Amino acid sequence: MSAESTTAGATAAENVALYDADNPAPVIEAPRKRTRKTPRSTRTNFELYGWLFMRLSGIVLVVLVLGHLLIQLVLDGGVSKIGFAFVAGRWASPFWQVWDLLMLWLAMLHGANGLRTVINDYAQRDNTRFWLKMLLYTATVFTVLLGTLVIFTFDPNIR
Numbered sequence: 001m002s003a004e005s006t007t008a009g010a011t012a013a014e015n016v017a018l019y020d021a022d023n024p025a026p027v028i029e030a031p032r033k034r035t036r037k038t039p040r041s042t043r044t045n046f047e048l049y050g051w052l053f054m055r056l057s058g059i060v061l062v063v064l065v066l067g068h069l070l071i072q073l074v075l076d077g078g079v080s081k082i083g084f085a086f087v088a089g090r091w092a093s094p095f096w097q098v099w100d101l102l103m104l105w106l107a108m109l110h111g112a113n114g115l116r117t118v119i120n121d122y123a124q125r126d127n128t129r130f131w132l133k134m135l136l137y138t139a140t141v142f143t144v145l146l147g148t149l150v151i152f153t154f155d156p157n158i159r
């Protein structure tokens with residue numbers, strides 16, 4: 001069998017043998033090229049902690065979000081039972097207040113940090129990156145504060 005004929009249907013181990021010093025594997029370009037203005041390194045470990053936060057918050061969110069969906073939509077009557085009285089009953093308990101608060105904060109911070117990464121990767125102009133992130137941070141702070149306020153000031157006797 002000739003060397004060429006291994007390409008089609010080759011296993012990963014056989015593919016590795018395709019590349020060597022004279023025939024290197026293709027390079028995947030970074031979304032944006034480094035320029036002279038790009039800092040060589042950052043002074044803090046912010047991005048490392050951000051990376052770790054995405055993984056840890058993701059794990060906690062699986063429990064919070066799947067638990068939330070199961071309770072709201074599947075168990076005990078399904079979606080038809082959701083209404084003002086249902087919300088009032090749930091938020092009478094500190095356990096569900098903390099559950100919903102954690103879900104709000106983690107989903108918002110996780111989603112915002114994820115979008116920050118996407119903006120940093122794909123918005124080319126400095127100005128575009130800056131304003132997209134300002135919009136993102138404003139929407140995030142607004143939603144987190146409003147949601148937190150609603151969870152703790154909800155009044156079951158409002159009507």
Ligand code: HEM
Nearest residue numbers: 054055058059061062065107108110111113114115117118
């Ligand atoms: C339910 C459980 C969830 C898990 C396990 C999870 C897990 C992850 C992980 C590990 C990453 C990092 C990926 C990377 O760095 O390449 C990520 C990115 C991201 N997540 Fe989540 N996530 C969850 C829920 C959510 C929610 C609720 C939102 C929105 C509010 C969200 C929005 C995002 C965004 C925008 C990114 C960035 C995508 C990118 O970098 O391409 N995720 N998620």
